[in-house]
Structure formats: C-alpha cells, structure tokens
Amino acid sequence: MDKFVIKGGNPLIGKVTISGSKNSALPILAATLLTPEECIIHRVPDLSDIRYMLEILKFLGAQVHYEKGTVRVKNKIINWIAPYDLVRKMRASICILGPLIARCGKARVSLPGGCVIGDRPIDLHISGLQKLGANIDIIKGDVVAQGGQLRGTTINLRGPYGSTVLGTDNVMMAACRSEGTTIIEGAACEPEVEDLAKFLVSMGAKISGIGSQRLIIEGIKELHGSEYTIITDRIEAGTFAVGAAMTKGDLFLEQAPVNHMTSVLEKLRDCGVTIQVEEKGLRVSRSGPLKAFEIETSSYPGFPTDMQAQFCAMATIACGKSKVVENIFPNRFMHISELKRLGANIELLKNEVHIYGIERLSGAPVMASDLRASAALVLAGLVADNTTEVHRVYHIDRGYEKIDEKLLAVGAMIKRVYSKT
Template identity: 55%
Template sequence: APYDLVKTMRASFLVIGPLVARFGKARVSTPGGCAIGARPINLHLKGLEALGATIEQTHGYVEAKATKLRGAKIYLDLPSVGATENLMMAATLADGTTLIENAAKEPEIEDLANALNGMGGKIHGAGSDIIQIDGVNALHGITHRIIPDRIEAGSFVIAAALTGGDVLVKGARTEHLEAFLIKLKEAGVVLTPDESGIRVRRNGAIKSVDVTTLPYPGFATDLQAQLMVLMAVADGVSVITETIFENRFMHAQELDRMGAQIKLEGNRAIVRGVRELSGAPVMASDLRASVALILAGLVAKGTTEVSRVYHLDRGYEGIEKKLSLLGAQIVRVKG
C-alpha cells in the first residue's frame, strides 16, 4: 500500500493485518489522515508481533512477515478502534484462539465482526471489552450491508437543530448515538426516533450543555466540533472537554472569526453563546472541522467560504447536495 494512497486516509493502514494473515507478508506506508493529535500505530504493531509477525519499519513503510500467524492474548493499552479492527481481521486466519482485551466497543467493531462471521469467521464478544477470535483456515464471500455512518447522521441532526428545521435523518440509529442524543435533548432539541430514522425539530432557543468526549459508548470525539457550533449560538455558557485527542480544537479559532466567543483552556473549550454568527472566509483543518464550519455557515448572517474542503470527501459523500435538498444555499467552488 503506497504512501500516495495511505497518506490521505488513516484507515488505509487496516490492510496490513489481513494481508499478512492471508499472504504471509505486507508492506504498507505509515498512515496519514487528520492532524488532530497523536495517533500512533504501536498498538497495531505490538498486536501483530504477539500473533507471530516480524515487523520492520524502514523509509516510512511498515513491513510485516509471518509464515503463519498464531493465536495470542493481546491487551490494548488504549481501546483503539483501528487496532481492534486490524488485529481482529488478522486473528481470524490465525492458528488457534486470540483474546483481545480492552478492545474498542464501537458499533463498527460489531459490524466488522458480523461481516467476518458471515464469511466463516468465529468471533465472539465484539462490542464488549474482550473479544475472542477462533482462527479458521479460510473465509468466503458474502453480501453484507454496512451500518449507517453514525457520525454523518449526528452531523445532520446538528444541522437540523441549528437551523430550526424539521428533518428526518433516515437510517440513523438511536442505539449508536445515545450519549450524543441525550445531550441534544438537554439542549432543547426535539428528537423522535422511529423505524426509518430520527426526526429532528427545535423547540425554542438552544440551551447550553457541558460535554466531555469519551470512548464509545460515551460522547464521540468525532461529534465534538459539530456540537461546539450548536453551543456557539446557544443560550448561556457551555464547557466542552476533549479527552481523546490533544489537538482537536483547531476549529475554535475559525468559529471565532465568525463571531463565536470561545476560550480555550488546555483540553477545555468554554463557549459563550452569541445571538448570531456572521459569514467569513474560514479554513478547515480536518474532516470534522470541515463539516463544523459548513454547519456554522448555515446559520451565519451573510456568506461563508470554507477552504480546504478536500477533507470532507473522506467522511461525507455529496454533503453539499444533501444540504441543498434540505433548503441550504450551498455550492462547491472549484479552485
């Protein structure tokens, strides 16, 4: 997997586990992605070494080799989503049983396990902090529908709450967004879930709420920037505490350019709500900051121009088209 591909999307590194399990070797560039803080790959590599792979890092690439992976007990120092997924895929074709302790619990972990089990894998406990994988000799093809993107769904929920619209977010699953939805209800957003999705309406002014990001099932760090926009126009003062990444408030200074009142104190953002934001040229620093600035532009007075939106396409397909269908005045400008 060459640098030109892996540098743009961190998830590209997830090919190393299944490749070394299936073919006995893999050479993958070290990953890129959003500059939101330290996201080392050491947990991936330690886990693969525990499974019997030899690892070499040279010239910006990781090379993994193994005649045959073997089951092992792996403890993750942090409940890393990527490491859990990578090691779960590798262990599926390893000899014997693998236990991953302190595993990530995100819905995406469960969905991956369901797909692998459908292919003939034997994975138990996905969605809990201990996952057991009994290795099999081979997998077979299946047809699998992946779960809806809960972060994209949450972003559209925020869009509706910001603008006072009445929007049905089709496919959104409340069970994947519980901590997030609890905070929105506290803020005065009316949420009505049904079989088709979540209907979002606003009942009066938005109230300020305090939020702390946590690993799943806590409040997702990937929805922190979007919530900050909502709090920027809420009544009162809110405190947003970021515990997952140390560099994930870069959108705050861009929101300040639009008239928001945000004071940063280490890993805390103190947001004093204002009556309205004003359109301004702003620059996106990462994927979630990109969508946050677009959401701010929806309610800002005047025109907002967001540059460096190439981040967006990694997490939001045709967002300008979807928002336009909801009545937003938004266009993508080439240049």
C-alpha cells in the same frame, strides 16, 4: 481547491437519507483481502476515502467494480506492498496490514496519513500483531512485516486515551486466520468494529463477544466470500441532527442508526432539541432556545470525538456558557480559531474549551483543517449572517457523501464552487 459558499439564515426542513458508514466500509473493504473469493458489499458511500481504499485494493491485485453503492471485489493478491503515494491520504489504509500479514505472510505498508487532529500512533496495532507472531520493523517510513505462522494469544489493546478502534480491527482480522484462539482484551466497542466482526463472521470467521471489550477469536485456515450490507453512518446522522438544532429546523433522518446515537441524542435533548424516534428513522426539530451544555468525549458508548467539533459549532449560539473536554485527541481543536473568525466567543484551555454563546455569528472566509472541523464550519455558516466561504472542502468530501446536495435539498443556501486549477 473547491469551496462552499453558504448564505446563512434558512432552517433545514425535510428529509435526509443517511448514507452507509465510512468508518465501517473502510475496514470491511480491507477485510476482503482475507479471501480470494468474491465479496459483495452494499451501502458503500461514494467518498474520496472509499475511492482511495479501492485504488489500494486494485494496486494489490484486486478486481473491483463499484456502482450505485455496491462494491464487488475479488482479491487475487499480486503485490503485498502499499507505497506512500497510495496510503498517505487516509489513516484507515493501515487496516490492510493485518489482512495482508494473515493471507500473504508478509506486508509492507507506508505509515498512513489522514486528518491533522493530533498524534495518532499505531504502536498498539504493531504490538498486537507482534504478539500474534508477526516480525515487524519500521524501515524508511514503512511498516515492514513478516508473518510466518500467526498463533493465537491474549492481547490487550487499551491505550492511554481508550481502546484503539483501527488497532482492534487489524488484530481481529489477522486473528481470524491465525492458528489457535486469540483473546482481545480492551477491544474497542464502537458499532463500526462490531460491524466488521459481523462481516468476518459472514465470511466464516468464529468470533464471540462481539460488541464487548473481550473478543474471542478461533482462528481458521480459510475464509470465504460474502455478501453484506454495512450499517448507516451515526456521525453523518449526528451532524445533520445538529444542523436541524442550530437552524431551528425540522429534519427526518431516514435510516439513522438510533441505537448507535444514544449519547448524542441525550445531549441534544438536554439542549432543548426535540427528538422523535420513528419506524424508519429519526425526527429532529427545535422551536425554543438552545441551552448551553457540557460534554466530555470518550470511547463508545460515551460521547464520540467525531461529534465534538459539531457540538462546538452549536455551542457558539447556545444560551450561556458551554464546556467541551476532548479526551480522545487532546489537540483536536483546529476548528476553534476558524469559528472565532465567524465571531464566536471561545477560550481554549489545553484539552478543553469554554464557549460563550452569542446571538448570531457573522459570515467570513474560513479554512477547513480536517473532516469533522469542516462539518462544524459548514454548520456555523448555515446560521451566520451574510455569506460564509468554507475553503478546502476536500476534507469534508472524505466523510460526507454529497453533503452540499443533501443540504440544498432541505433548504440550505449552499453552493460548491469548483477550483479552476
């Protein structure tokens, strides 16, 4: 397995171009299943998760061409079954369920894999699709659905830890080709859900309330092809912003989606970080000390769970005691034990951590457990004394396009060491 070897101490200075959003691209690619016509999607990041999704589409019968950030896909569905070997590596693969039911009237999709960040059931996906009229059973680890004629209805998708993002995606896609009107209450408001809705509208879907917790979808018989450019990745932009803050750097984040980053930027300002919004992006710098902080993750527009690990890394060198509460995935603290290996002073108490900032971290071998934990460990390595080795970086390759090359270009001392096996 590949690893990153990082020698800490250099500030990040220069320009980073933010890539397209992984969390937008995956459901949008799944949505192309709703039409037999060609779709052209721009600004698609080159990530392992994207490659997995394209392989799934090919297995289902799609013609796919991917080059220089643009995907051309034409879905002639010849197979409505997505087996375990295809979907086990990526949770977002469940997004094909709704489109397959809507277009084929049936689907068999293995329960998905992805990051080990705690239990993430798909019960809201299933109940939402059932309310539209799909007959669904779990058989030998597969979601087996028979659709028939889907009919619009009112569906509430709010769960115990907030609204379901992928569940909203799945139900919305299926509703677009259902008979009648569907009202989704408690819809997720994340920018990536809004982006999917706008793509569906570009295909001819009739959706109102986009960006709100109440979506109204008037079903139509057919959707057509479309050409669309996805939004840039707010989590990648936030990660590099934290990197600039931790290293006392000065980074211009080109194409950063500033309007989608309000909670993260507000917290960075509270920590003593300078944020300047410019015409083509965002400049992030720090000259004074990092201040301790408190955050609680919540659904958008609250503080994103996907930035929690990166802020934990920043708290390890902030002045004072920081408190981080995880409300979305209460067990999402796999990175804490690895940050401790670098010398961090952290107490874990159920779904919250107390972090006591120290002057500097000390390099050591660490093991990545999931996508955002990987990013946190890389950030910690950038400020640690001596050398840090981050193992299992295939996790970070799922969600950050060429992160080692981007960091190297702005002054980081980072090297990818390729596995010999």
